[in-house]
Amino acid sequence: MGQFGIGQGVRRLEDQRFLTGEGRYTDDITLPRQCYAAFVRSPFAHAVITGIESEEAAGQPGVLGIYTAQDLQAAGVGDIPCLALMKGRDGRQVDTPPYPALARDRVHHVGDAVVMVVAETAQQARDAADLVEVDYDPLDAVTDVGAALAAEAPKVQESLSGNLCLDWAQGNETDVEAAFAKADRIARIELVNNRVVVNSMEPRALIADYDPQEEKFTLHTGSQGLFRLKDQFCRMIFGIPEDKLHIITPDVGGGFGMKIFAYPEQVACLFAARELGRPVRWTGERNESFQSDTQGRDHQTTAEMALDKEGHFLGIRISTLANMGAYLSNFAPYIPTGASTQMYSGLYRIPAIHAEVKCVLTNTVPVDAYRGAGRPEASYVMERLVDEAARVAGLDRREIRLRNFIRPEDLPYDTGLNRIYDSGDYPRLLQEACRQVDWDNFETRRAESRSRGMLRGIGLASYVEACGGIGEEEARISLDPDGGVTLVIGTMTNGQGHHTAYAQLLHDKFGLPLEKIRMVQGDSEKVHKGGGTGGSRSLLMGGISAQRAADRVIETARQIAGDLLEAAPDDIEFDDGLFRIAGTDRTLELAEIAQRTHQGGGNGLTPIEETDGYTAEALTFPNGCHVCELEVDPDTGCSKILDYVVVDDFGTVVNPMLAAGQVHGGVAQGLGQALLEHTVYDEEGQLITASFMDYTMPRADDVPDVRLTLVQDMPCKTNPMGVKGAGEAGAIGAPPAIMNALMDALAPAGVKRIDMPATPEQVWRVLQAAS
Structure with a gap:
């Protein structure tokens, strides 16, 4: 391997421009004649729209257009489709309510977009939007998933028969019943997996443009991939050929699943750009993010485990109510069903498993994939159980x-x-994590805390997740005039360091300095296909595609080297940027071949560009063990994490520094959900936690020093690189490890149950109730 190749902790190539303010995000892009959109959003969770008065707003300075659902409908603009059309236990497809870009007739959650105002400036658009008068006839709303299933519950979507949109099950119910019938003991828990707001650093933003001469749209937008969006907008929403939409995604400041999806603002602004013949831009404000970005989790679960007298697992049965929100976002029904329940076995031998999920509509913001997308929910259930x-x-x-x-x-x-599962040593990872945290001497530390009036607990979680295996990935590599290479790839970095990781792989192939390895992504007219980023798929699929395309470039260059050196190509060796006739000192640099192929002038050589791809044959299964030790002040309910150890098996690790960053970030997000973050609606559907004043994000002093060990001697057997994936692991292991530690601290005080988020107030209340 090269000096900066696979396995090296290379600093990120991207960071120089990011840290010096040279990043280029959607909001940094300026187009000639651009104008600005603002949205009038519903203040009610559920209401009939009885009238819209926009005359005063239309007369304001700079206003170019005011649009409602009727305008989009008259132009033939379709609704946002649900892409995960799961089938229930009765064979019926999930009930999918209409999801228009602007609300038609009724609004279904606070923040539902009703009217779009477009003006010359952002301030003019906002001022005019404030003058639009929408008359509402409020209706009863329901936000709790259990209450939504009650017979007397308000119906969230008038076009459906009820709020239950999917009743889904997996596993063998008969085997599970038999396992419970013969069980010596049964463990049972009830859990809430709390709803969270994604809160990426960069809010959603877009610029929509339209060229009437070519009848072609251009959309600049932060995303996690181009081609799923392109298919939705072209085929499903606007009914146009795919070559009539150009999508450009520049730098993206975090996605975590939320930026995979098509959103109403994108649809509405594309429509307005076509109507006005001018670019229309919109940048979401933070309060709009709380009201309109897809949110995560929000499950109520009952789980049971049947055990024999020696403590062996005989079977589990799990029942979940999954809140979908008011509409079905792109993948929403898949997250609690296929993505989650298929991981309920965890790392354990469990002969019989049965899981059922009821997907339920409520008058809340739609829910969809959030970091881990179903696997954190499964891990939380299993490790608490x-x-x-x-x-x-x-x-x-x-x-x-x-x-x-x-x-x-x-x-x-x-x-x-x-x-x-193809590879791993799960007992070894647990034992190593417990050794590092000195589990055997914990009771001594607990006693010391008790002497100070504090409660101390320790907890662990052994997790597994499924990565990759989604679609095909393609890479195209060209040999540049200066002897460097350019990689064109369909994955989409959202801040993970893709350029660095790909450059390390290609450094090993070409022997080039990292700065001579360039990456192009995020442009649907330069990238031909790709699945984007999600499910920790980028490196384990895009990396293999890049390596294969590199091999093709080298082989083509070898043929040229053979001609130039007057030797058979089979006699030409390549290493560290140099072609050599085997057994001689006759050589030719890759850079010289690059120059000759770009010179033209009738030399018969053309620039080298090669393409290859990879379709995964199987999923990969990163796994590991998190151990958390914490202390609770019973007088205030405040918890402080004292030690946090992670031992992870990601298979082959291309860059340990990048992997560590992913784990640290994931742990921070998992900690946020476990102890701090909670999306709260009142009984009328008002969003109580609609700003950072009310929604508690983790701060620097909340996050512990994470001691990470990467075990790399068990490469994945179903991935050619041996890579298993790392992007979501931290967020999967952290919530159960932290909550198990907290329960260990609180149990001696008589606490039987606590749910996420275990805020100081919540901890104090359960301690008071127990005493």
């Missing part, structure tokens, strides 16, 4: 896991839920 099983069986929490883990000799292991 395993802790309860240890209590019921009277076993140490480590022992019950070791007793039930899938062992290395069991691999490959079919979980029975369409998942086959």
